[in-house]
Amino acid sequence: MNKNNFKIKLSFVKGLNKIVVKEVKEKTSYKILEQGVDFVYLNFDKNFGKLFVLKSIGSVSIVLNDLLYNPAYLSKHKSILKEVIDEIINKKIDKFSTFKVSCAGLDSPEVKSISKYIGDEFKLKENVEADLKINIAKVNDLWEVSVQATRRPLSFRSYKIVNMSGAMDPTIAYALNEYCNVKKKKTYLNAFSGSATLLIEAGLSSQDLETLVGFDNDKSHLTLAYQNIKQAGLIRRIKLLEHDIYEQPKIGKFDVIVADLPFGMVISKNEDLEKMYTAFVNFAENSLEEKGVLGVYTNEYRLFKEVLDLSKWKIIEEVDLKLPTNVNSYLYPKIFVCKKI
Template sequence: MNKQTRQGQTKKPAPRSPGRKPHKTAARETCFYEAVAAEGLEFIARRELNARLGQLVTLHRTPESGGEPGVVHFRSTSSLYPLLHLKTVQAIYLIRRYAVPRPRALLGDEHFRALLGDIEQVRAVHPPGAFQTFFISAAGGESAVLKRLKSALAEATGLREGLEEGDLLLRLRRPPGNQTSWEVLIRLSPRPLATRSWRVCNREGALNAAVAHAMTLMTDPMPRDVFLNLGCGSGTLLIERLSAMPARRAIGCDSDPQALACARQNIEAAGCIDAAELYDWDMRRLPLPDASVDALCADLPFGHLVGSHEDNLILYPVVLAEAARVAKPGALFALITHEVRLMQRLLGDTHQWQKVTEQRIALGGLYPHIFVLARSGASIAPGRATIAYSPVR
């Protein structure tokens, strides 16, 4: 692909050997990317990028330093493959900046070849046929220039134009604060990364998988953990916990048999049915011994799709007390709820749990909080000396 300078301008492309595919593990020249995270969880996406890509990645501005909320910009010399395995981001885009005043110039030979080269790279890391359609998201989507660009892309790529979305998603925009350039962003995957292939059974109210993954990381997972997911629903937190790290036991419980059947289907599709245990337990009365669980996660009913506020006034204090009974001293409990004031009040009234962090996130038009709690009685369980994934303040 074309060399992209720090300013994102393009240099003349090096000649390509026909039919040569990028090597899976080979490092490449620097490219620029945008990772989209749930707003409030950018910090965890940044840490995952650092953890997975190490020196191959350089992160750009944080939301605290003026970066856009919900996005993480970075440049990297990594091949595209590791980026497709990121678990805490919703989607990743390859960015190329073109020093052109108007989108019409993208139809010029040099720029159009650069655009096709980027598309080819993205398609090359997926099986043949993974992309059938494309969609360009841009202001003025029906302008004559965009129509020309779409028909040129259809002809050059062999992809059909999707009506409302496409497997190959391109975004065309002006870089913030820059009136002399345009950027084309190409999503690296035919579906958002948060749309997991294991989800063969969906349920209303199922938790976003990237958010679920982030929550499991907030419990500082360890292979020796007895992990408990209260109200597991379709199994999202359980599957994401097991994909983050093996566990001695990974237990999910739900009082709804349909939820458990759905979780079983998803867990089978995720290939971790032997590692997970599902039970029809009531989370208010768990048949587990005192101080037997190392880490917990819960996506508690929060009164929009599941349960009601009145029910939660009774449910939440009982669940916090029962979770405290089964948790080992120092165990970490990551829970998400939209019942923010109720949870804050209950945590103010209990000595059983200490609040480690509270993070507001934006999710599908709602603003739930993720609370990370530590069971009182030990500073943090031995080996869990740091909360590696707590927000940087």
């Protein structure tokens, strides 16, 4: 088989395509062959490890697409699978000891023979929580064999020494900051800062941000945030404060204000969200520079739009996202980017 048939697939949260394409163009010399709302295909090149710097993607995989590559065909032509898996294992970027094949008909003799072959050939144990993830699926009209290049998703960040329940996906945090154009700004405030995902992603993406401030009303969340910030090496650049949004804290004026708004699933279960969002919008009106930008991530987007006084604010971006929760269902949050009129 010819390696010219290989492609690289970047997968990401559905809706982040614009940011992913921008990041690929800015940080790499890969050619974008095709793009969808939750994936892009790039030309293959053996130095695909360079793509691991991308902050907006969930994973990098090596893929082959062909009309023929259904499980029955692959079970008779196992060298096809070997070539793709070799490409990743021989790189030695990660150490793989377990594997999982995801595919329709897992109990069929064909898929069982594929799994047995991979286990024997690569000395890997089959496991649900696997290091090496192999996926065989029909994508549009073609069959696709894809193998994820890293054990952990790239959305996993090493600065997260504590994972707060209700914390934001770091790839979405990166995207929200990009929509607010943080690389061109000097002062940045994160209300409802939680475990500091937005602050850390902003600090890591832009060395030019001179002021990074976050506040939260929960001491335990501030403690978690402090630990993550320390791990990210940003302790000198990020300041955390304990404030309640209802106090309308006076912290100064900022070029960017961002918030991942609390919404009843894990955080603020019994709160009056309308009152809270109104307090936040009032706070932003007073604390944002005249030409500043407000970036919001929320699941309660109807409520947020209701409380946003459209005589004072204009929405310049509204981005629909779709992401899986832990319980086999989906969330449909939105990103809003707003400016004062």
